[in-house]
Amino acid sequence: MTRPQIHDPHTEPQPFLRDLFDIAVQRAQPLHTLGAHLPGPPKGRTLVLGAGKAGGAMAQALEALWPADAPLSGLVVTRYGHVPPRPAGLAQRIEVVEAAHPVPDAAGLAAAERILALAQGLTEDDLVMCLISGGGSALLTRPADGLELADKQRINRELLQSGAAIGEMNCVRKHLSRIKGGRLAAACAPARVLTLAISDVPGDNPSVIASGPTVADASTCADALGVLERYRIDIPADVRQALQRGELETPKPGDARLARSEVRLIATPAQSLAAAAEAARAAGIAAHVLSDEMEGESREVGKVHAALARAVARHDAPFTRPCVLLSGGETTVTVRQQPAGTPRGRGGRAGEFCLGLAQALQGQAGVWALAADTDGIDGVEDNAGARVAPDTLARAAAAGLSVASHLDRNDAYGFFDALGDLVVTGPTHTNVNDFRALLIL
Template sequence: MTAPVPDPQRQPREFLETLYRAAVRRALPLHNTAAFLPPPPRRESGGRTLVLGAGKAAGAMAQAVEALWPADAPLSGLVVTRYHHTPPRPAGLAQRIEVVEAAHPVPDAAGLDAARRMLALAQGLTEDDLVLCLISGGGSALLTLPAEGLTLADKQRINQALLDSGAAIDEMNCVRKHLSRIKGGRLAAACFPARVVTLAISDVPGDDPSVIASGPTVPDGTTCADALRILDRYRIEVPAPVRAALHAGQLETPKPGDAVFAGHAVHLVATPRQSLQAAAEAARAAGVQAHILSDEMEGESREVGKVHAALARAVARHGQPFARPCVILSGGETTVTVRRPSADGPRGRGGRAGEFCLGLAQALQGQPGVWALAADTDGIDGVEDNAGAVVAPDTLARARAAGLRITDALDRNDAYGFFSALGDLVVTGPTHTNVNDFRALLIL
């Protein structure tokens, strides 16, 4: 039975946390996978079912498949997830799919080994075989296999530079696809001629399967020239031989219409919009109107926070464009352009959700009656141990009393330090899913 939703007037923070949990619950793999599973290969064909996958939700997705797959049908495979993101195994559930862990958001040797092993498992497949590919956000870093001429150290440096640059997720993944031997449809090519069914949890604006985890099993419509333009736009260096290979089109990815994708299927088992709708339903159950702005918001996190603040102030002061009380929901994937630390201060800690909250709190200026929660649905905001943070009408007043300046936190990208000192971090631990940013503003 679902617990009652807290009273938003008396328990605004608990109310917002309940909406967040409703959004996460809607995206859990076990709740969404059954409708998309294909039947096992016919016994008389001799075909087998191989499971391959990568992402923050890959461990939970693998468990969902194990729980739902016929007990008498052969099943094996390998997936890679982020360190500490393998969910506890339910009692009595036999493990048939190996789960390994690797680093995110900057790849490491464990992810490199997992990618190599997956390509090895794909060797020798036939048209009678079925490959289930379980893909979720985070797979780009977790499934790393550098292109010819690149080392793991090169990929780590390039990946960190992309993360710090403020590039949008589709831009980052365009580069990642062209500097990889497994992403951008290349895993599907390695599985040919087997049938491939991809089950994906979307963490990207627009739910484009070719962008989710850099699309290892789907055609890629971007080009080497696109990747070069992105590298140049953000002034990211790559080794000269690799730049030359990109110029020559030698690192091109499989394109739409390629025969390696014949008969393949892609299913989105969970999306950001579905999770926002679940949160909206929870709010309405408590008698509060809910409005979903968009599940595709992008841009600098702090600037998106300021835009949300302007809307919240209009509602609080003028009852426009929405009547109070109400909840405003949004999702997507914002970005943080990391400021380089000055000589007299350390680099800040925090992620997109925390930086959104900094920009929001600064622009709200203590507006009465406005509360907000922003968190990543995977439970980890950037590389810290929190999912996000909460903003209250007294956030700035409490910060001043504690000797904190919000402008300093923004200058250092130090959302974690700021909200930790106020006791306003949202800490959930890994949720075992990932439909990206979740933001909820409560206007009373």
């Protein structure tokens, strides 16, 4: 990849931050990263299965990079609207279907059933390439015995609103599924299974990405029950009893059915943050990657970032200006209950981070920020994230907007939309999760 020209951070701070976001996203595009991880064609057939927000782009990249004379077929499911335009002259060999995210729907159920059916009857000579990326947990839904799709939808919705960490949510999802938590790889045995994954989770644990459909699962039914109890999420009595008896256990490390299953990470949050940092340094701005594994309540993470930025702006410590602070990971939003008749708040992790950040910055001079989800969608709205500037609070006050009120209603979208400070990219066709950048001049 050639390094793009970027805006002058001193005269165009917000366009400069958007440049860094675009560079981070570009680093995670499958066409740039997939080729180095591909094996040669097998003696038998090559089957492609997959799920995730990057699924459409990963399938196209594989079609472009796989030998034209080598057979290739399969099925991948991605989110509605996340199939990239097909390049001219690129023949389609992998079927791509769309389903709902973050709450599963009937299309995702149908795709999961078809994928499990395709995995039947494979031999030792066959190769299964699984294209896995964030969002696959919702897109690849096959409820455990005793659960209907409506049950999975409700449980998923309540998990999303609970403030549970991604690892906790996926622990539950694995044990309430017939395809996640290593079960897809088990279904493919005795074929070789090569999982090519784009990580969207703190720590890049392959068993957490899309709930690890091809990865042995060390968590237990008891762990899943603990999460459900911690967040007071109800499940049918017979399913609860099945968990208590350990009847919904996932394939564990050492399971012989997964002996020929391998995972390769083709893109990670750390790599994207490093690309953004390199671009900032090339523009003469010191760059500090705080972490690619940050978790916690979005608004609270925003406050922590604000405290650090204010220290730099006021005291040149612990970093010296000018500099940019970069971070990634996956924060959470706990949706607060509202009085009857109150309009539903609109907002995701990145927007709520920016609300908490703006509130804590208190109009600090010399600090600009951008936070966005690298898949281009912050929660369920049409924006990727939002921007914060030194005059954000002053403009909000002039418009009659209250940061505290919008935080109470989890309505970051409404706040930043009114200010014209939403970041809108459309689907990016990849997903390495949260991207945050604070420029301090």
